[in-house]
Amino acid sequence: MVFAVLPVRMNSTKPLKNMPGNKKENKSVKSRIIIPIAVIALIFLGVGFGMSYFKKSLYTVMKVPDFKLTDQNNKKVTNKDMLGKVYLVEFFFSKCPTICPIMNSNMRAIEDEINNPEFGIISISIDPLNDTPEVLKQHAKRIGVKSPNWHFLTGDRDYIGNLADRFNIYVGDENDEGESLNHSGMIALVDQEGNIRCRYNKDNMPILYYSGLNYEDPEGKTTNLTGKYHPDREKLIEDIKKLLK
Numbered sequence: 671m672v673f674a675v676l677p678v679r680m681n682s683t684k685p686l687k688n689m690p691g692n693k694k695e696n697k698s699v700k701s702r703i704i705i706p707i708a709v710i711a712l713i714f715l716g717v718g719f720g721m722s723y724f725k726k727s728l729y730t731v732m733k734v735p736d737f738k739l740t741d742q743n744n745k746k747v748t749n750k751d752m753l754g755k756v757y758l759v760e761f762f763f764s765k766c767p768t769i770c771p772i773m774n775s776n777m778r779a780i781e782d783e784i785n786n787p788e789f790g791i792i793s794i795s796i797d798p799l800n801d802t803p804e805v806l807k808q809h810a811k812r813i814g815v816k817s818p819n820w821h822f823l824t825g826d827r828d829y830i831g832n833l834a835d836r837f838n839i840y841v842g843d844e845n846d847e848g849e850s851l852n853h854s855g856m857i858a859l860v861d862q863e864g865n866i867r868c869r870y871n872k873d874n875m876p877i878l879y880y881s882g883l884n885y886e887d888p889e890g891k892t893t894n895l896t897g898k899y900h901p902d903r904e905k906l907i908e909d910i911k912k913l914l915k
Contacts, residue, residue, distance in 0.1 A: 728869055731876065734837075741806070743807065754862050756862060759792045759857065761796050769883060777820075778815070780910070781815070792823060796853055839879065859906065886899065
């Protein structure tokens with residue numbers, strides 16, 4: 671018996687990679703991989719830039735409270751007069767034997783370092799019965815004030831106490847004999863638009879106010895009237911320059 675062997679045609683198996691439709695599919699797969707990676711990279715870049723900006727930027731605490739008081743030249747000075755200038759605000763009194771000389775000394779150092787007509791200082795006396803314009807003028811001369819934008823202000827004690835409250839800077843109750851001349855050593859930084867500004871601490875929390883005191887340590891943990899460190903003075907100089915730019 672003779673068997674006929676018939677040729678069997680096998681199906682062609684050409685490589686699929688050369689097929690036009692498959693190229694599109696490969697591109698689609700690649701794009702599905704590349705796009706998410708690019709997006710993630712951009713997110714990380716954005717977060718990094720955002721954190722960097724966050725650390726360098728200054729926090730807006732609030733609008734500076736309205737004030738109208740008399741300076742050492744017997745002129746009325748208001749918060750509106752200070753618009754357009756970067757300035758500092760402190761509460762003090764000329765006879766203070768403890769922290770006020772330190773605060774004034776740090777202010778003088780800042781005044782010398784900044785040396786800019788667009789910078790000013792507001793020093794508000796909490797002892798207006800003694801600190802008349804004439805007394806404040808002598809005080810300014812004694813500590814060597816140079817800038818015409820450094821105003822030592824005086825006025826009604828009730829008004830000044832309420833103003834300190836609106837600044838959220840502690841000043842003792844004038845009706846309490848033991849507390850009336852107590853006050854905080856904190857300083858407010860105000861920008862050209864009349865906003866109180868501050869930097870962030872290492873935990874990214876706004877510090878709100880700067881210290882005008884001296885310290886035993888460069889980190890500013892322990893106050894000392896004769897301390898050689900004044901970390902917030904350096905911070906203020908940096909932040910004032912930032913605002914002036």
